[in-house]
Amino acid sequence: MEKEISREEAKERIEKLKKLIEKYRYSRHVLDKELVPIEVEDSLKKELFDLEQKFPEFITPDSPTQRVGGKVLEKFEKTKHPVPMLSLNDAFSEKDMEDWLERISKLLTKEEVEKLDFFCEPKLDGLAIELIYKDGIFKIGATRGDGIYGENVTENLKTIESIPLRLRDIEEVVADLEKEGEKEIAEYIKKNGLKEVVVRGEAVITKKNFELVNEEQRKLGLPTFANPRNLAAGSIRQLDPKITAKRRLDVNAYDLITYLGQKTHEQEHKILHALGFKTNNKYCKHCKNLQEVFEYRNYWLKNREKLPYEIDGTVVQVNDNKIFEKLGVVGKAPRGAIAFKFPLKQATTILKDVRFQVGRTGAVTPVAILEPVEVGGVTITRATLHNEDMIKKLGVKIGDTVVIGRAGDVIPEVVGALPELRTGKEREIQFPRECPVCGSKLEKPQGEVIWRCVNPKCPAKERRYFYHFVKAFDILGLGPKIIDRLLDEGLIEDPADLFTLKEGDLLPLERFAEKSAKNLVNAIQSRKEISLARFIYALGIR
Structure with missing residues (x-):
C-alpha cells in the first residue's frame, strides 16, 4: 500500500526533485556531461508530475513539467523587443x-x-x-x-x-x-x-x-x-x-x-x-x-x-x-x-531565357529562367541577374550552362557561366531600352546601374489587372501583398507564371517558411482548372 504523503512533505520533495532534475538538465545540455541515464531523469520527472497533480498549488512556471502542455493557439501575438x-x-x-x-x-x-x-x-x-x-x-x-x-x-x-x-x-x-x-x-x-x-x-x-x-x-x-x-x-x-x-x-x-x-x-x-x-x-x-x-x-x-x-x-x-x-x-x-x-552553395543548370520584370518603382530587373535545379536542398527555377552591368560582367548568354548559387544560402543568383560548354547556338542577352510592359522609353540616371520605366501609368506599377485575374481564380492565401512581392522579386511576370512556381522559389521571400511556401504552391496548383465562365471573367472579357 502506497504511503500517504503530507502537504509539507510533498512541497519539500517537489523542490528537491526540481533542483535535481535541473542539475541533470544543465549538465546534459550545457556541460555536455551525462550524470545519469536519461531513463533516470524521466523517472524523476514522472514522480514530480504525479506529485504536482496531487498538490497543484505547488506547480510553478519553472517546473520541468511545464515545458509541454501549452494550449493550441489560434495565432501568435506580437511582442515588442526591449531593444531592436x-x-x-x-x-x-x-x-x-x-x-x-x-x-x-x-x-x-x-x-x-x-x-x-x-x-x-x-x-x-x-x-x-x-x-x-x-x-x-x-x-x-x-x-x-x-x-x-x-x-x-x-x-x-x-x-x-x-x-x-x-x-x-x-x-x-x-x-x-x-x-x-x-x-x-x-x-x-x-x-x-x-x-x-x-x-x-x-x-x-x-x-x-x-x-x-x-x-x-x-x-x-x-x-x-x-x-x-x-x-x-x-x-x-x-x-x-x-x-x-x-x-x-x-x-x-x-x-x-x-x-x-x-x-x-x-x-x-x-x-x-x-x-x-x-x-x-x-x-x-x-x-x-x-x-x-x-x-x-x-x-x-x-x-x-x-x-x-x-x-x-x-x-x-x-x-x-x-x-x-x-x-x-x-x-x-x-x-x-x-x-x-562561406562560399555560396552552388550547382549548374541551363539558362533557358531571360525575362525583364518591372517593379513598383519602375526598376527593370533581368530574371534568369532556368532548368529546375536543386541548390542547398530546394528546387530553383528562377534567379536574379541583378542589372545590365552584371550581365556584361558575368558574360552569360541564353542557352549557357550557368552556375547558380544561393546568396547567404537563401537568395538564388547566377554567379557565372561555363563558356567551355557552349555549342554555338547560344544567344546574346539584349537588355531592352523600352519598357517591356508599356513600351515607354527606359531611363538610367547618371551614376546608377538600374534602368527604369518613368511612365506613371505603366500597368506594371498599377497591377490592377493582375489582382483582378488572381481574384477571379480564388486562390487561397494569395492576395495583393504576396502578388506584389512575387512581382518585385521577378518570380512572376504574368498570371500564368504562378502555376510554374516551386517551393524553393518562395523560400527566399521574407516570412515564407517551408510550410507556408508549400501551402501556397498547393493552393495555386489546386486552381489550375476553373469553369470557362470564371476564366473569361479573369481575362476581363465583357
Whole structure:
C-alpha cells in the first residue's frame, strides 16, 4: 500500500526533485556531461508530475513539467523587443572584410583603431530568438520578426530542454564567474541581482536529430524536411507546442542584451554560460586582428562537418562593447559586427531565357529562367541577374550552362557561366531600352546601374489587372501583398507564371517558411482548372 504523503512533505520533495532534475538538465545540455541515464531523469520527472497533480498549488512556471502542455493557439501575438533585434550584413571574401574594417575605422579615433580586437563564433543556420527572464524565471520568448516586433512563441520555446526555465542561483553564477577570473562582473551581479535578463540566441537542430526527424516523417508517410534551417524555423512557429516538442530542437545563446557588468562580447559569452545557457564557447575564439579572423574562418570552412549542426559562416564582432556601441547601426544592421559567410552553395543548370520584370518603382530587373535545379536542398527555377552591368560582367548568354548559387544560402543568383560548354547556338542577352510592359522609353540616371520605366501609368506599377485575374481564380492565401512581392522579386511576370512556381522559389521571400511556401504552391496548383465562365471573367472579357 502506497504511503500517504503530507502537504509539507510533498512541497519539500517537489523542490528537491526540481533542483535535481535541473542539475541533470544543465549538465546534459550545457556541460555536455551525462550524470545519469536519461531513463533516470524521466523517472524523476514522472514522480514530480504525479506529485504536482496531487498538490497543484505547488506547480510553478519553472517546473520541468511545464515545458509541454501549452494550449493550441489560434495565432501568435506580437511582442515588442526591449531593444531592436538587428540582422547582420554579409561578407564573402577577405577583401570584403578588409573593406568592412576600413569603413568602421574611419568612425573611430586612432587609439580606438589600435585597440580593435574581435570575437568570432560559428554562424548558426537556424532561427534567431529572444528570451526574457524576470527575477530568474523565463517569461517571454520571441522570434525576430521585423526587428521591432516579434512573435510571442514562449510556449514553444519552453519545450526545448536546452533553454533554462529558471536561471541558475546567483551564488552558482558568481562562483563560476570568479573561477573564470571575472571578479568585477561577479561583484556586479552579487550586488545588483538578476531582476531582468534579456538573452538572444539561435534555435537549431543537430544534423543527427535532423536525420531522426526525417526518418520519423518517412515512417508516417509524411514529406521530409529539405534542410535543418527550415525544420527549426517551421517548428518554432507551430501553433501547437506539442509538435514543437517532438522536433528535437536545441538553442545556443550568443548575445546578452542586459548590462551585467560586461565590457566585452567575450565576457558576455562567459556570463551566458554561467547563467545556465548552452553556448558555442568551445568553438568561439578571441582574435587580435583580421589575419586571425581569416584563419578562424578558414578553419571552420574546412572543418564545418565536425560541428554537430549546420553553419553557413562565422560571425565577427568588435569585442570592445563601448567601441561596438559607438559604431552604431546602418539600416537594420550593426556596423560593429558582420557575417563572414562561406562560399555560396552552388550547382549548374541551363539558362533557358531571360525575362525583364518591372517593379513598383519602375526598376527593370533581368530574371534568369532556368532548368529546375536543386541548390542547398530546394528546387530553383528562377534567379536574379541583378542589372545590365552584371550581365556584361558575368558574360552569360541564353542557352549557357550557368552556375547558380544561393546568396547567404537563401537568395538564388547566377554567379557565372561555363563558356567551355557552349555549342554555338547560344544567344546574346539584349537588355531592352523600352519598357517591356508599356513600351515607354527606359531611363538610367547618371551614376546608377538600374534602368527604369518613368511612365506613371505603366500597368506594371498599377497591377490592377493582375489582382483582378488572381481574384477571379480564388486562390487561397494569395492576395495583393504576396502578388506584389512575387512581382518585385521577378518570380512572376504574368498570371500564368504562378502555376510554374516551386517551393524553393518562395523560400527566399521574407516570412515564407517551408510550410507556408508549400501551402501556397498547393493552393495555386489546386486552381489550375476553373469553369470557362470564371476564366473569361479573369481575362476581363465583357
